[in-house]
Amino acid sequence: MLLTGERTFDPAPFDAISYDLCARRSDVVILSADLSKYCQVVRVKNELPEQHLDVGMAEQNLLSVAAGVAKGGYIPIATCFACYITRRAYDQMMICMGTGSGPGTNRTHGPTNIAVGFTPGIANPARIHHQAAEDLGMVRAIPNAAVIDPMDSTDFRAALDAAVERPGLTYIRGHRGNTPRLLDPAQFTFELGKTYRLREGSGIGIIATGHASQWALEASDLLQDRGVDHSLLHVPTIKPVNEIEIADFSFAHHRVVTIENHQIVTGLGSLVAEIVSDVGGGPRITRMGLPNRWAPGGTLPYIRAQLGLDAQTLAMRIEGLAR
Secondary structure: OOEEEEEEEEOOHHHHHHHHHHHHOOOEEEEEOOOOOOOOOOHHHHHOHHHEEEOOOOHHHHHHHHHHHHHOOOEEEEEEEHHHHHHHOHHHHHHHHOOOOOOOOOOOOOOOEEEEEEOOHHHOOOOHHHOOOOHHHHHHOOOOOEEEOOOOHHHHHHHHHHHOOOOOEEEEEEOOOOEEEEEOOOOOOOOOOOOEEEEOOOOEEEEEOOHHHHHHHHHHHHHHHOOOOEEEEEOOEEEOOOHHHHHHHHHOOOEEEEEEEEEOOOOHHHHHHHHHHHHOOOOEEEEEEEOOOOOOOOOHHHHHHHOOOOHHHHHHHHHHHHO
16 A cells, blocks of 8 residues: 555655755755745755755746755755746756766766646646746756656655656755655665556546645545546656557546646646547546636635645545546
8 A cells, every 4th residue: 555544744755855866965965046035955964954945036047056955966956936936947958958978978868857836737836937837848848857746755755766867957846834644664765767556446546646646635535425436647757658558548548537736738638638549539638727818816725626636626526527
């Protein structure tokens, strides 16, 4: 069983994850753009200052400097809000971090470059300018890039451990604040591209990623109580992904629902639709996530309710499709 028996919370997951990683590896450098406190990079900054670099409030410079650090033979982990590290610095992410070569790396993928975007999608309480609803699709378009959307602190830690071993650009959506620990660290092993079945069943198939895998589990609990047969697949890696696993899961169901904390355009729903259409035939796919319009600001429960992404509404919508 991949899921823990009871839900616990990590109050500042990246603070512990980044410190543990830097303590093990002196070649890792955490970079910030005047947001160390808000991305919860405190211990590294205070206790391992030689492995922390703050470039000031300059996100484009953040990624350019990180790329230079990588070409010097170190492993940079650039941290910022997801909206700034992708939208504002997309050209630097693509050109500086996504291409190039350096010591100990191959020419195809270049040196290891990692960017972590915090408060993605509607996890940010501010409106529009802070809500990165398109970041997964943007980075997915960069050749050879890896794109990871962890669901909890266990997933987040494992994804970062995998990223430091991978040449080329890796973009990870980050968690901050009270983050649930849903996956059992003793049972869960992260592999780039692998998918994970969280609930077994037939009927309707649910595929989710990131924060939305948390939401899908909440809806799944309600569906189980209502006797709605379903299964749930967590897809933490948006690129590269094991297309066979997604196709096998999808074609085992008469209907598939995707749930994501991202625009339904270019994200997980688009990925699943592309894979199914490449095979041909298959189930009808309903994409649930952020609609192609501006979301409101506010608390996460409020925004979820406004967009029909709260557990009750998701369960109701899925139950209606399952009939």
